[in-house]
Amino acid sequence: MCGITGFWHPEGGAQADRPALQSMMRTLVHRGPDGEGMHLDAPRGLAMGHTRLAIIDLNGGDQPLLSHDRSAVLTINGELYDYKLHRTRLTCDGARFSTKTDAELALHLHERHGLDFVEHLRGEFALALYDASRDRLVLVRDRFGIKPLYYAERGGRLLWGSEVKAVLAHPDVEARLGSEAVLNQLMQTMVPGTTAFDGIYALRPGHMLIAQRRGDRLELSVQRWWNAQFPQAQDHDDGAATEPWVEGVRDQLIDAVRVRLEADVPVGCYLSGGIDSCSTLGLATAMQQSHVKAFTIAFEDDAYDESSIAATMAERTSADQVVMPLGVEHLYGGAYERTLWHAERTFYNTLGVAKWHMSRTVHEHGYKVVITGEGSDELFGGYPFFKKDLLLHATSDAQREQMLQRLGASNAVFDGAILTAKQHTHPAFDDLVGFTPSWIQPWIATLQRVRPLLHASLREQLHDYDPVQAIAQTIDPASLAGRHPLDKVQYTWIQTMLEGQILTWGGDRVDMANSMESRPPFLDHHLAEYAFRLPPSLRIRDMREKWVLREAMRQVLPRVLYEREKFAFMAPPATLRPQEWAQVRVLVDRHLGRDALEATGLFDVDAVTDFVTALTEPGSRSAAVNDDIVLNHLLGVQMLHRFFVQGEGRPEA
Numbered sequence: 001m002c003g004i005t006g007f008w009h010p011e012g013g014a015q016a017d018r019p020a021l022q023s024m025m026r027t028l029v030h031r032g033p034d035g036e037g038m039h040l041d042a043p044r045g046l047a048m049g050h051t052r053l054a055i056i057d058l059n060g061g062d063q064p065l066l067s068h069d070r071s072a073v074l075t076i077n078g079e080l081y082d083y084k085l086h087r088t089r090l091t092c093d094g095a096r097f098s099t100k101t102d103a104e105l106a107l108h109l110h111e112r113h114g115l116d117f118v119e120h121l122r123g124e125f126a127l128a129l130y131d132a133s134r135d136r137l138v139l140v141r142d143r144f145g146i147k148p149l150y151y152a153e154r155g156g157r158l159l160w161g162s163e164v165k166a167v168l169a170h171p172d173v174e175a176r177l178g179s180e181a182v183l184n185q186l187m188q189t190m191v192p193g194t195t196a197f198d199g200i201y202a203l204r205p206g207h208m209l210i211a212q213r214r215g216d217r218l219e220l221s222v223q224r225w226w227n228a229q230f231p232q233a234q235d236h237d238d239g240a241a242t243e244p245w246v247e248g249v250r251d252q253l254i255d256a257v258r259v260r261l262e263a264d265v266p267v268g269c270y271l272s273g274g275i276d277s278c279s280t281l282g283l284a285t286a287m288q289q290s291h292v293k294a295f296t297i298a299f300e301d302d303a304y305d306e307s308s309i310a311a312t313m314a315e316r317t318s319a320d321q322v323v324m325p326l327g328v329e330h331l332y333g334g335a336y337e338r339t340l341w342h343a344e345r346t347f348y349n350t351l352g353v354a355k356w357h358m359s360r361t362v363h364e365h366g367y368k369v370v371i372t373g374e375g376s377d378e379l380f381g382g383y384p385f386f387k388k389d390l391l392l393h394a395t396s397d398a399q400r401e402q403m404l405q406r407l408g409a410s411n412a413v414f415d416g417a418i419l420t421a422k423q424h425t426h427p428a429f430d431d432l433v434g435f436t437p438s439w440i441q442p443w444i445a446t447l448q449r450v451r452p453l454l455h456a457s458l459r460e461q462l463h464d465y466d467p468v469q470a471i472a473q474t475i476d477p478a479s480l481a482g483r484h485p486l487d488k489v490q491y492t493w494i495q496t497m498l499e500g501q502i503l504t505w506g507g508d509r510v511d512m513a514n515s516m517e518s519r520p521p522f523l524d525h526h527l528a529e530y531a532f533r534l535p536p537s538l539r540i541r542d543m544r545e546k547w548v549l550r551e552a553m554r555q556v557l558p559r560v561l562y563e564r565e566k567f568a569f570m571a572p573p574a575t576l577r578p579q580e581w582a583q584v585r586v587l588v589d590r591h592l593g594r595d596a597l598e599a600t601g602l603f604d605v606d607a608v609t610d611f612v613t614a615l616t617e618p619g620s621r622s623a624a625v626n627d628d629i630v631l632n633h634l635l636g637v638q639m640l641h642r643f644f645v646q647g648e649g650r651p652e653a
Contacts, residue, residue, distance in 0.1 A: 001032075001053045001055060001369075001512065002031055002051055002052045002053050002075075002077045002078075002162075003025070003028030003030075003031030003051040003162040003163070003512075004028075004049070004050055004075040004076065004126065004127070004149075004160075004161070004162050005021070005024040005025060005027075005160060005167075006046070006047050006048040006160060007047050007157055007158060007159040007160070007170060008044075008045060008046050008130075008137055008157065008158045008218065009045035009156065009157040010045055010215075010216050010217055010218050011156070011216050012042060012044065013042060013045055014040050014042050014045050014047040018040060020169075020171055021038055021047040023170070023171075024049060024169045024170055025038070025049040025050075025051055025166075026169070027161075027163065027165040027166045027169050028051045028163060028166050030342075030512060030515055031053060031162060032050070032052040032053045033051070033053065034052050034053055034054040035051070035052040035054065036049070036052065037050050037052070037062050037064055038050070038064070039064040039066075039073050044135075045157075048064050048073060048075050050062075050063040053368060053512075053515055053517060054264075055079070055264060055368055055517060056083075056103075056263065056264055057100040058265075060099045060100055060101065061099050061100070061101030061103065063076065065099070065103060065107055066107075067111060068096060068098070071131065071133050072129060072130065072131050072132065072133075073130045073132075074103065074107050074110075074127060074128070074129045075128050076125055076127040076128075077147050077149075078126060078127075078142065078146070079102060079123045079124060079125065079519065080102040080106065080121055080123045081122045081259035081260065081262065081524075083102035086109075086120075087104075087105060095108045102123075105121075106121065106125075106129065107129075109121070110129060115138065115210070118140055118208065118226075119225070122259070122525065123259075124142045124144075124146035124147050124523070125140070125141075125142045125147055126140065126147040126148060126149035126162060126203075127140050128140075134212075135212070135213040136210065136211065136212050136213070137210075138211070139203055139209040139211075140203075140207075140225075141203045141207055142206070143205060143206045143226045143523075143528075144205050144375070144494070144503065144525075144528075145498070145499035146503055146507070146508065146520060146523060147508060148162055148508055148509070149161075149162060149202070149203045150166075150167055150195060150200055150202055150203070151201055151203060152167050152173060152200045153218075153220065154170075154172040154173055155172055157172060157218075158211050159172070159173065163344060163509070164197055164200055164344045165644070168197070168200075168644060173199075173200070175645045175647075176197065176199075177196055177197060177198065177602070177637070177640060177641055177645060178195075178196065178198040179458060179462060181194055181195065181196045181197070182196070182454075182458070182602060182637055183447070183451070183454070183462055183465065183467050184467045185345060185633060185636065185637050186447070186453075186630075186633045186634070186637060187443045187444075187446050187467060187633075188346070188446060188501070189467070189468075189471055189496060189497065190345065190496070190500040191467065191471050191474060192204055192474045192495060192496055192499070193474060195344065196344065196345055196346075196637075196640050197644070203222070204222075204224075205226075205499050206225060206226035207225065208223060208225055209221070210222075210223065226525070227476070227479060228479070228494050228532060229479065229532060230483050230484070230487035230490070230532050231487075231533060232482045233483055233484040234482075236484060236535045236536060237535060240535065245535075245548055246548055246551045247552075249530070249534075249552040250552035250553070252524070252527040253279065253283065253527055253552065254283055255526070255527075256521035256527045257280055257283040257287065257521045260371050260519040260521050261287055265367075265368050266366075266368075267369045267370065267519075268292060268293035268295060268362060268365075268367045268369070268371075269284055269293070269370055269371050270294075270295055270358070270371070271294040271295060271310045271313065271314060271321065272297070273306025273309030273310045273313075273564075274306070274373060274376075275549065275553065275557055275561050275562070275564070276373025276374075276375075276376035276377070276382075276549075277372060277373035278310070278313040278373075278553075278556075278561050279549070279553045280372070280373055281294055281313060281317055281319060282313070282316075282553065283556065284371060291320045292319050292320065293319070293322065293365065293367060294310075294314050294319040294321045294322070295321075295322050295324070295358055296310045296311075296314070296321060296322065296323045297323075297324050297326055297355075297357075297358055299327075300325070300326070300327045300328070300572075301572035303572065307323055309564070312561070316558050322361060322365060324357060324361050326354050326571075328572075328579075328580040328584070329583050330353070330354075330357055331354060331571055331574065332350070332353075332574065332583045332587055333583065333586060334652055335353050335356060335357065335653050336350065336353050336587060336635075337639060337643075337653075338356065338651055338653040339352050339353045339356040339505070340635075340640070341650050341651055342356070342512075342513040343504060343505035343509045345500075346633045346635075347501075347636060348417060348628075348629040349417065349632065350571040351506060351570050352505040352506055352510050355506060355507075356513055359510055359511045359513060359514040360513075362516050363514040363515055363516050369516070369517045370517075370519070371519045371521055372518045372519065372520050374502055374506070374518075374522065375498075375520045375522030376546065376549065377545075378493060378494050378522075378523075379490075379522055379527070379528055379531035379532075380534075380539050380545070380546040380548060380549045381486060381490065381536070381545050381546065382545045382546045383545075384407060384418055384545075385418065385419060385438035385439040385441075385489070386438075386439075386486060386493075386545070387407055387543060387545060389435070389437060389485055389489045390485065390536070390540055391403055391404055391407070392435070392438075393434070393485040394485040394486060394536070403543055407543070408421065417442055417570065417626075417629060419438065419441075419442070420438075420441045420445055422445070424436065424441040424444040424445055426440075426444060426468045428469040428472035428473070431472075432472050432477060432480065433480060434485070434488070435485075437489045438489070439489065439492075439497065440468070440471075440492075446629055446633075447467065447468070450633065450634075452607060453603055453604055453607050453634070454602065454603060454604065455601055455602055455604055456604060458601075459604075471496060474495070474496075475495050475496070476495075479491055480492075486536040487532075487536070507520075534548060545565070550562055573624045573627070574628065581615070581616060584631075587635055588612055588631075591634075591635050591639055592634060592638060596642070597609075597638070599646070600637075600638060600645075602641065603638075608634060611630065611631075614627075615627055615631065
């Protein structure tokens with residue numbers, strides 16, 4: 001796990017740009033504090049940099065890596081699994097390895113398979129590979145987008161980096177917030193492939209960017225090399241025997257955990273009160289020869305705290321559990337600003353700040369690697385909005401209304417962030433999916449609240465911009481045609497929120513902020529491709545989400561976990577009690593005061609001031625959740641402008 005960055009100017013001169021590459025690399029030191037390396041090819045105008053977090057081949061895995069004939073150069077961020085098996089097979093085929101690192105595998109596979117080498121990679125990765133024999137550079141991102149990769153084109157030069165801040169560090173790149181991106185940041189849902197910054201793009205999951213030199217210019221093309229493929233609805237066999245599916249899920253998950261425990265450093269676990277992280281801990285405990293270190297967050301608000309249930313699993317597995325109590329004083333202030341700087345995007349809830357604290361604690365305990373439960377909900381229909389859409393669009397049960405009411409009641413604490421009481425529709429999604437998925441409805445409602453807060457000039461500029469339509473237009477209609485409603489909503493979520501939210505400010509960015517790698521077994525592509533074929537009735541059965549996973553892990557989980565309904569892992573809002581609001585007020589005064597608002601010129605000063613004033617008025621928990629969402633987005637946009645556009649740089653935690 002590392003940071004990669006670089007640039008390619010077809011007119012040459014990379015040697016003269018060594019300071020620029022060094023500046024870009026310095027922004028990624030938190031991703032790779034154990035070493036750094038660069039490849040400068042002045043005649044070709046190529047500069048490639050790498051900052052290293054040493055996990056495999058601690059003493060011999062420095063990058064960039066060169067092929068045996070020095071015609072190919074590689075930098076990679078992430079992990080490639082089963083590398084020992086592949087290395088052995090390739091050695092028998094005549095390959096000669098110069099290191100024991102997993103990363104070198106990519107060079108040898110590329111030599112044998114060309115661009116198809118990506119199909120042979122198992123793991124989470126983002127890489128840059130230059131092939132001198134073809135005068136071609138490829139940027140590749142893993143199937144689900146677990147590892148980030150951003151790029152820009154300026155003056156005929158291609159620039160890239162593991163984080164946006166690396167691209168911004170190049171002198172050719174000016175930091176500007178994109179007008180349309182501001183509105184998407186405020187509503188929470190990003191347009192896939194975009195960032196908050198004008199002209200800087202995210203390479204989408206399962207895609208590669210190919211840069212081919214044509215004389216003194218670069219010809220750029222982006223192509224998809226992997227896609228989540230659900231079968232046609234009529235191909236699901238809901239009448240099939242369940243046990244083979246249960247055994248298949250179990251076997252695939254065991255193997256996914258097995259390969260992610262491979263490291264030359266100790267591997268710990270994140271542990272919440274959900275069946276996902278508890279399953280990975282249970283399997284890791286069985287595989288490891290020593291007790292597993294497990295890290296758990298404990299929120300002060302009982303409505304959001306899962307630590308007591310996590311403790312039940314820790315006791316069952318004899319895990320060495322570390323519990324981190326977090327109050328509102330931990331979730332705001334400098335930690336909030338630092339998390340936003342690392343995330344490079346807004347977040348609707350301070351869960352990301354809580355995860356930043358957790359990764360720091362992991363680092364302080366001497367760990368560089370943990371396995372996590374991310375991805376399980378995406379594969380097995382775990383979110384409440386999946387159940388809601390299944391009820392609305394795939395059942396004819398006479399008790400549907402009663403079941404919907406029960407679903408709303410059990411998730412009332414998250415009203416406005418997970419589910420909405422009022423139905424919201426949008427023609428773009430109605431046309432694309434056949435209905436508007438429940439997962440995007442809270443953000444459609446948020447969009448209606450934040451538009452009036454924009455500065456009049458920006459509001460006028462964006463008058464004809466429809467961010468929901470922009471999101472829908474990035475989703476492949478062919479992957480939805482003829483699919484079961486549950487498959488449709490899972491697919492649209494995977495294409496948008498999984499990468500744009502779960503794996504960004506809830507995953508890589510807040511983990512690597514503290515030089516800590518997270519590995520999600522559920523997003524192993526072998527397991528995922530198996531799960532896509534599961535009949536919908538095995539994912540959600542009798543309104544019990546992740547039914548097949550529960551059955552697969554029945555003997556691993558304590559009974560309380562096996563029977564427990566999915567509970568979204570979120571931090572409590574900070575507008576419920578006066579003593580909590582006092583902690584938030586410091587941030588509000590700094591970033592949403594009149595001077596700060598006028599400095600950015602993005603918002604209507606009076607409208608935002610009125611919104612902030614109303615936050616202290618007594619209200620329901622539901623109102624607090626909705627207000628908290630808007631407040632966090634306003635703070636986030638202001639901070640993005642302050643830290644990157646105004647150039648204040650990294651805040652202190």
